Amino acid sequence: xxxxxxxxxxxxxxxxxxxxxxxxxxxxxxxxxxxxxxxxxxxxxxxxxxxxxxxxxxxxxxxxxxxxxxxxxxxxxxxxxxxxxxxxxxxxxxxxxxxxxxxxxxxxxxxxxxxxxxxxxxxxxxxxxxxxxxxxxxxxxxxxxxxxxxxxxxxxxxxxxxxxxxxxxxxxxxxxxxxxxxxxxxxxxxxxxxxxxxxxxxxxxxxxxxxxxxxxxxxxxxxxxxxxxxxxxxxxxxxxxxxxxxxxxxxxxxxxxxxxxxxxxxxxxxxxxxxxxxxxxxxxxxxxxxxxxxxxxxxxxxxxxxxxxxxxxxxxxxxxxxx
Numbered sequence: 067x068x069x070x071x072x073x074x075x076x077x078x079x080x081x082x083x084x085x086x087x088x089x090x091x092x093x094x095x096x097x098x099x100x101x102x103x104x105x106x107x108x109x110x111x112x113x114x115x116x117x118x119x120x121x122x123x124x125x126x127x128x129x130x131x132x133x134x135x136x137x138x139x140x141x142x143x144x145x146x147x148x149x150x151x152x153x154x155x156x157x158x159x160x161x162x163x164x165x166x167x168x169x170x171x172x173x174x175x176x177x178x179x180x181x182x183x184x185x186x187x188x189x190x191x192x193x194x195x196x197x198x199x200x201x202x203x204x205x206x207x208x209x210x211x212x213x214x215x216x217x218x219x220x221x222x223x224x225x226x227x228x229x230x231x232x233x234x235x236x237x238x239x240x241x242x243x244x245x246x247x248x249x250x251x252x253x254x255x256x257x258x259x260x261x262x263x264x265x266x267x268x269x270x271x272x273x274x275x276x277x278x279x280x281x282x283x284x285x286x287x288x289x290x291x292x293x294x295x296x297x298x299x300x301x302x303x304x305x306x307x308x309x310x311x312x313x314x315x316x317x318x319x320x321x322x323x324x325x326x327x328x329x330x331x332x333x334x335x336x337x338x339x340x341x342x343x344x345x346x347x348x349x350x351x352x353x354x355x356x357x358x359x360x361x362x363x364x365x366x367x368x369x370x371x372x373x374x375x376x377x378x379x380x381x382x383x384x385x386x387x388x389x
Contacts, residue, residue, distance in 0.1 A: 157242075288319055290337075
């Protein structure tokens with residue numbers, strides 16, 4: 067079964083870049099129809115993830131969440147366009163079984179982009195003064211990006227995409243202990259070093275991380291501005307046109323280690339990160355006050371933020387990328 071999937075996706079994905087890379091970052095209004103995003107659906111998908119409990123590798127909630135995602139993306143992309151990349155990793159003396167979820171839309175297009183988020187939640191709440199050792203629900207840090215992508219998958223299944231879109235849910239992003247970056251980003255590291263499809267070369271990637279929390283702001287993350295500044299500027303320009311300049315703020319953000327850095331490092335795919343953070347007066351990065359605490363639950367999820375992120379992404383995908 068795995069070999070059949072790989073054979074299919076080789077035909078679907080293979081888009082080896084040739085010539086000048088610059089056209090992948092040219093954008094213009096095509097005057098095309100843009101479907102509507104449902105923040106109600108995205109919110110429900112976050113709620114359903116959180117209801118399973120912390121999605122920590124090695125737990126029953128983790129397995130249940132994997133099955134939940136597999137079912138959703140089988141139904142939206144079709145069973146032959148969805149793949150679970152299973153792998154093992156030894157971390158802190160324990161062998162973890164991890165799962166990257168991959169789903170493809172617009173399989174007739176060789177020209178493709180990739181959208182990603184991480185689906186695991188943190189095994190410890192080290193920023194929580196009352197209970198720093200228990201795992202968190204991760205409603206925003208993990209589940210929000212996944213909820214947006216699940217709703218986008220609904221839309222892609224109902225409205226033909228003008229460019230191929232591959233959705234990846236990375237596992238094991240948040241497993242590492244503080245300052246131990248070698249044990250973060252387990253799923254993106256494995257996917258990047260063990261690509262299911264040789265030669266996969268999308269135009270660009272977009273990572274969603276903490277995109278549903280109250281009080282969210284998205285400055286232009288520093289690595290993203292190095293990897294693909296034209297893409298960042300286009301997304302933030304769309305947001306400004308939509309009256310969302312207070313959310314997608316036109317400021318340089320911090321340099322944040324995240325899955326997009328791993329992907330770019332190992333594959334060369336220029337991936338940007340939409341992530342809630344601020345730059346503090348000392349020049350460091352501040353995450354929201356519920357980050358890595360037990361307050362990262364459904365109480366802090368803001369449907370208006372989810373709606374805004376979905377609207378901007380759909381405008382980009384359906385109307386701004388020249389074909």
